[in-house]
Amino acid sequence: MNPDLQGRAFAPTAPYLVGREKIREFARAVFAESPINHDPEAARAAGYSDIVAPPTFPVVVQESTLQQLLSEPDAGIDFSRVVHGDQRFTYTRPIVAGDELTATLAVTAIKSLGGHSMVTAESTIVDADGEHVVTAISTLVVRGDE
Amino acid sequence: MIAELGQVVAEKTYELTRDSLVRYAGASGDFNSIHYRDDIAAEVGLPGVLAHGMLTMGFAVQPVVDWIGDSGRILDYQVRFTRPIVVDPTDGATVTVVAKVGALDDAEARIDLTVSYNGSTVLGKAQARVSLASL
Numbered sequence: 001m002n003p004d005l006q007g008r009a010f011a012p013t014a015p016y017l018v019g020r021e022k023i024r025e026f027a028r029a030v031f032a033e034s035p036i037n038h039d040p041e042a043a044r045a046a047g048y049s050d051i052v053a054p055p056t057f058p059v060v061v062q063e064s065t066l067q068q069l070l071s072e073p074d075a076g077i078d079f080s081r082v083v084h085g086d087q088r089f090t091y092t093r094p095i096v097a098g099d100e101l102t103a104t105l106a107v108t109a110i111k112s113l114g115g116h117s118m119v120t121a122e123s124t125i126v127d128a129d130g131e132h133v134v135t136a137i138s139t140l141v142v143r144g145d146e
Numbered sequence: 147m148i149a150e151l152g153q154v155v156a157e158k159t160y161e162l163t164r165d166s167l168v169r170y171a172g173a174s175g176d177f178n179s180i181h182y183r184d185d186i187a188a189e190v191g192l193p194g195v196l197a198h199g200m201l202t203m204g205f206a207v208q209p210v211v212d213w214i215g216d217s218g219r220i221l222d223y224q225v226r227f228t229r230p231i232v233v234d235p236t237d238g239a240t241v242t243v244v245a246k247v248g249a250l251d252d253a254e255a256r257i258d259l260t261v262s263y264n265g266s267t268v269l270g271k272a273q274a275r276v277s278l279a280s281l
Contacts, residue, residue, distance in 0.1 A: 022173075029173035030204030031160060034211055046216055055211070055220050055274075056204040063175055080190075084199045086271075088224035094217055 010105040020097040050097035062136040065105035085139040100128040115144035156209030156245040163238040194232040226270035
């Protein structure tokens with residue numbers, strides 16, 4: 001893997017408009033049954049402007065930044081050898097329907113470990129006002145030749 | 147005080163089927179074929195079709211959300227993917243989640259998740275930090 005990726009500036013992704021039905025679809029897929037994930041009235045009663053996305057929904061927005069990383073021409077990352085090592089989300093607030101989100105990628109660490117490479121990709125997700133919503137951090141393990 | 151150190155605050159069992167994987171693929175946009183095609187899974191040396199790690203991360207936190215009542219109280223959530231979950235085409239896979247208070251102060255609790263399938267844990271360092279403010 002190319003060590004120069006660390007510290008490289010990546011362009012923010014195109015805005016992602018969070019739809020109410022997309023949140024409901026994602027909520028059903030992760031067995032999220034909380035009324036605030038499905039019912040706008042329940043979400044408003046809890047103080048939100050619209051239905052609330054489950055905690056791991058940011059992965060949908062983060063995905064386009066990981067594509068940016070893997071498709072970087074000089075990255076030297078073979079997608080078929082990539083395994084998801086760990087994942088973290090740090091929230092300022094939950095995502096709600098109607099949010100327009102933009103993600104910016106940073107590669108914060110590149111390590112080698114026993115023939116494998118590990119890359120830590122941090123995607124900072126902000127709303128239409130530029131306010132922080134959530135940061136999604138993935139460590140991808142690229143398996144070496146076996 | 148709504149919780150004490152070491153207390154199990156939630157426990158839940160999930161029955162995953164191939165349908166669950168297809169549903170998650172569509173909802174998340176992760177169409178990696180090892181999550182629905184036996185032939186591809188076998189070709190790359192896997193013991194079978196695997197659940198998406200992010201699906202497991204997704205449902206593992208739900209018992210915590212139901213306990214705390216509002217996912218907006220989750221400040222931070224992290225997992226390490228340590229073992230895959232093989233989802234049998236007919237029998238599926240049964241996954242259990244136990245959520246326990248691992249650390250606690252006046253403002254926050256750290257909830258440690260034990261996620262097991264087939265007698266082994268599948269996630270390492272699975273932790274959610276939740277706000278207890280004005281509860």
